[in-house]
Amino acid sequence: xxxxxxxxxxxxxxxxxxxxxxxxxxxxxxxxxxxxxxxxxxxxxxxxxxxxxxxxxxxxxxxxxxxxxxxxxxxxxxxxxxxxxxxxxxxxxxxxxxxxxxxxxxxxxxxxxxxxxxxxxxxxxxxxxxxxxxxxxxxxxxxxxxxxxxxxxxxxxxxxxxxxxxxxxxxxxxxxxxxxxxxxxxxxxxxxxxxxxxxxxxxxxxxxxxxxxxxxxxxxxxxxxxxxxxxxxxxxxxxxxxxxxxxxxxxxxxxxxxxxxxxxxxxxxxxxxxxxxxxxxxxxxxxxxxxxxxxxx
Amino acid sequence: xxxxxxxxxxxxxxxxxxxxxxxxxxxxxxxxxxxxxxxxxxxxxxxxxxxxxxxxxxxxxxxxxxxxxxxxxxxxxxxxxxxxxxxxxxxxxxxxxxxxxxxxxxxxxxxxxxxxxxxxxxxxxxxxxxxxxxxxxxxxxxxxxxxxxxxxxxxxxxxxxxxxxxxxxxxxxxxxxxxxxxxxxxxxxxxxxxxxxxxxxxxxxxxxxxxxxxxxxxxxxxxxxxxxxxxxxxxxxxxxxxxxxxxxxxxxxxxxxxxxxxxxxxxxxxxxxxxxxxxxxxxxxxxxxxxxxxxxx
Numbered sequence: 030x031x032x033x034x035x036x037x038x039x040x041x042x043x044x045x046x047x048x049x050x051x052x053x054x055x056x057x058x059x060x061x062x063x064x065x066x067x068x069x070x071x072x073x074x075x076x077x078x079x080x081x082x083x084x085x086x087x088x089x090x091x092x093x094x095x096x097x098x099x100x101x102x103x104x105x106x107x108x109x110x111x112x113x114x115x116x117x118x119x120x121x122x123x124x125x126x127x128x129x130x131x132x133x134x135x136x137x138x139x140x141x142x143x144x145x146x147x148x149x150x151x152x153x154x155x156x157x158x159x160x161x162x163x164x165x166x167x168x169x170x171x172x173x174x175x176x177x178x179x180x181x182x183x184x185x186x187x188x189x190x191x192x193x194x195x196x197x198x199x200x201x202x203x204x205x206x207x208x209x210x211x212x213x214x215x216x217x218x219x220x221x222x223x224x225x226x227x228x229x230x231x232x233x234x235x236x237x238x239x240x241x242x243x244x245x246x247x248x249x250x251x252x253x254x255x256x257x258x259x260x261x262x263x264x265x266x267x268x269x270x271x272x273x274x275x276x277x278x279x280x281x282x283x284x285x286x287x288x289x290x291x292x293x294x295x296x297x298x299x300x301x302x303x304x305x306x307x308x309x310x311x312x313x314x315x316x317x318x319x320x321x322x323x324x325x326x
Numbered sequence: 327x328x329x330x331x332x333x334x335x336x337x338x339x340x341x342x343x344x345x346x347x348x349x350x351x352x353x354x355x356x357x358x359x360x361x362x363x364x365x366x367x368x369x370x371x372x373x374x375x376x377x378x379x380x381x382x383x384x385x386x387x388x389x390x391x392x393x394x395x396x397x398x399x400x401x402x403x404x405x406x407x408x409x410x411x412x413x414x415x416x417x418x419x420x421x422x423x424x425x426x427x428x429x430x431x432x433x434x435x436x437x438x439x440x441x442x443x444x445x446x447x448x449x450x451x452x453x454x455x456x457x458x459x460x461x462x463x464x465x466x467x468x469x470x471x472x473x474x475x476x477x478x479x480x481x482x483x484x485x486x487x488x489x490x491x492x493x494x495x496x497x498x499x500x501x502x503x504x505x506x507x508x509x510x511x512x513x514x515x516x517x518x519x520x521x522x523x524x525x526x527x528x529x530x531x532x533x534x535x536x537x538x539x540x541x542x543x544x545x546x547x548x549x550x551x552x553x554x555x556x557x558x559x560x561x562x563x564x565x566x567x568x569x570x571x572x573x574x575x576x577x578x579x580x581x582x583x584x585x586x587x588x589x590x591x592x593x594x595x596x597x598x599x600x601x602x603x604x605x606x607x608x609x610x611x612x613x614x615x616x617x618x619x620x621x622x623x
Contacts (some may be wrong), residue, residue, distance in 0.1 A: 163469070164490055168461050193461055194495040219558070261516070
């Protein structure tokens with residue numbers, strides 16, 4: 030409880046965002062085929078596109094499509110309609126893309142009220158962590174194992190109309206962990222929670238998460254989420270290896286993109302209010318002070 | 327393509343809902359401690375409350391609280407504010423409940439536009455199935471293993487403010503499977519998908535799902551989602567049993583409530599339109615005919 034002068038203000042939710050990318054071990058020189066963008070007023074928007082690598086067999090660089098979709102997203106986020114609706118942003122960014130290829134895409138936008146809007150085609154993922162537990166997660170969409178829904182330069186692909194479109198109401202302190210399938214295929218929820226709880230900040234968390242997933246991805250003995258899923262779909266080692274006690278294990282080598290975002294609340298001047306008010310221990314003052322301290326970390 | 331006369335109309339999403347409840351084997355006479363309600367204009371709302379059984383140790387019937395919360399929900403769904411917002415409905419239903427006890431609760435509402443709004447406190451669950459795959463799922467919230475978030479008659483419990491609040495945009499044909507933890511603790515996603523695909527209708531699906539979960543719940547050899555989760559949290563059989571190759575397995579005996587809902591689209595007269603129009607093969611006509619056929623099943 031203290032006393033101070035404040036202007037009329039309102040509280041807005043914003044995101045602090047950290048990112049980390051580790052390309053596939055054999056794609057380090059080209060930077061891999063994942064792409065992402067972070068933007069929007071106040072950093073409230075992020076997106077990941079994962080170029081489908083099968084295009085390399087047709088002598089198409091799979092990175093061109095995903096990078097162009099992300100570049101277009103960063104352009105159209107200034108469009109009024111698209112800036113409020115991740116599905117519309119996906120539609121416009123896709124329509125404006127002229128590269129050949131296809132990609133899985135996830136786009137997330139935080140409204141100032143704290144509502145996170147998500148549009149996702151394919152198997153990029155997003156989880157929300159509150160008070161040390163996963164309280165929300167997207168699900169991958171796929172045609173069959175290892176063949177995700179994807180937006181494409183070809184008519185046979187999916188569009189914004191096939192997207193998973195959902196929202197989740199967030200609170201100050203909530204952590205968002207989003208990534209390409211190369212991330213979520215190589216790390217378990219419990220590991221994500223542990224890394225998040227041990228990391229001093231979002232940049233460190235993104236880096237540590239990407240590095241742990243990378244370590245697992247090249248470990249042939251690690252029983253990864255990908256291996257467990259593969260076995261549950263009936264994939265396995267040959268029968269003669271099974272007789273020797275072997276089972277399908279190992280990480281999945283892939284490009285790894287991780288975005289870690291934390292929801293913060295900031296006080297902004299309220300145009301509708303006017304003048305200065307003397308207030309004691311009001312909630313507005315308290316929250317504003319907290320937000321300010323966190324921003325100075 | 328055909329020609330017919332139609333009135334101006336608009337398409338609205340509605341739910342067809344099937345339910346099935348199987349009480350805990352030792353609570354058959356009293357009907358168990360789960361409660362649910364289905365209602366709202368056009369059947370667009372459903373809710374489940376699972377009374378926390380620990381209250382029996384204090385000589386409190388755990389069913390009273392969950393049943394009263396559901397009864398109050400069915401009253402307040404007529405309230406204008408609550409009828410559009412599951413979190414507000416939860417707040418009002420909880421505030422009006424005078425019984426002693428506590429419960430986990432999930433409330434879901436389908437808007438006419440196809441947006442499903444969800445508020446959940448604890449470990450009741452809801453999954454959406456589209457084209458044979460789970461495309462959305464809630465996550466349980468808990469204080470620690472087997473102690474879920476719960477709204478309560480006591481101040482120590484959770485409130486509507488602690489709810490997971492989310493939405494997901496649905497399409498015609500999407501299936502919703504919702505249940506108490508006694509359902510999801512005893513059945514795997516792949517089993518849910520198989521039962522849904524084999525069932526001729528929502529009533530049969532709800533019954534078959536509840537019966538499969540019940541069968542697993544009393545099977546001490548079934549390696550249930552509950553047992554797998556327990557082991558992953560460090561619970562296990564005593565060391566001397568482990569030496570003999572034993573591991574913690576078995577279903578979890580509990581009340582089992584299942585709600586299965588399917589999204590349908592119906593044509594309703596549009597008050598803003600007027601008169602009759604001659605139209606050839608318009609999408610409105612086609613969809614209306616489909617919806618009508620499905621409702622007559």
